[in-house]
Amino acid sequence: MNKTHINNLTYEELEEYVTSLGLQRFRADQIFRAIHKNGIDNIDKILQIPKEDRKKLIEKSDIRKINILKTFKSKMDNTKKLLYLLDDNNIIEGVLMEYYHGNTLCISTQVGCRMGCSFCASTKNGLARNLDSSEIVTQVYAVEKHFDTIIKNIVLMGSGEPFDNYENVIKALKILNNEKGRNISMRNMTISTCGIADKIIEFANTQIPATLAISIHSFNDEIRGKIMPVNKKYNVQSLMDAIREYGAITNNRISFEYTVIPGENDRDEDVELIKKNLSGLNYIVNLIALNPINEYNKVNSKDAAMHFKNKLEKNNINVTLRRELGSDISASCGQLKIHYLEEGGLDEV
């Protein structure tokens, strides 16, 4: 019999679940706080619950765990990269970044990814499976426990396309946000999508005030289509239509992630396209210097990114250049897992 993972349930679902087992409704409150506030990962250790009730719970349910397999610390800054081992032996990765405004954890939402972006190592072996909500939220708890730290911000920019695992991701955000549990503000959460237009509108209608980040990388269909196959289904026009609708519904500022590929998406005509497409929107363009993987063997584009930033600023475009963190430990999406699996391990720092 497959057990119900009770850490995969929202507060309201947990209330329904415990009453279905014959427990009193208020027990859900105690269980939710124990798991999501106090980090308890064993039903038998939730001592507020009478032994009889724990027995009933354990017969039908468990708390799904993930374990930290390895951690790597950058020698250049305080960035830490992690590999997590899931209960079916799949591996996902995460990045813990220290900023002046608090710790940010980059979270994975799928094992692998089927979106096929050419610059991303996570998609090399396609999609293995979706993470459930418990596996998404437990990444936060595992890191906080392992490093004895507090995560203030989460960014859904690890392996996987969050909107390709929409229901589990939305549920995970609600669990992490619940004030009876970990209580992370929705405003401190960022969802990054490669541009699944219909889900962007669905997300707008939830009125969840998390930041939406669009992996755009080019506003030219030909170039974007070459590096992001999703553009064949949702081209720039249809994506921007969805983003404008999102902006109109939520009034939230939208972040556009733009990896600078020297000579391909940093030309004068790209500046014009950015201007045209973002006009009238509440936005910020986040430039990223390319961090090469074997299949996309370009030189590091730090200088090119800085040059492009200057060009955009001269054109009054709101732009930042993302600070590179942990580049010595393969901190970009999917790289660490690939090195670990292909090379039989990396030096742990």
Ligand code: SF4
């Ligand atoms: S960048 Fe994101 S959406 Fe694209 S392949 Fe990588 S994980 Fe998937």
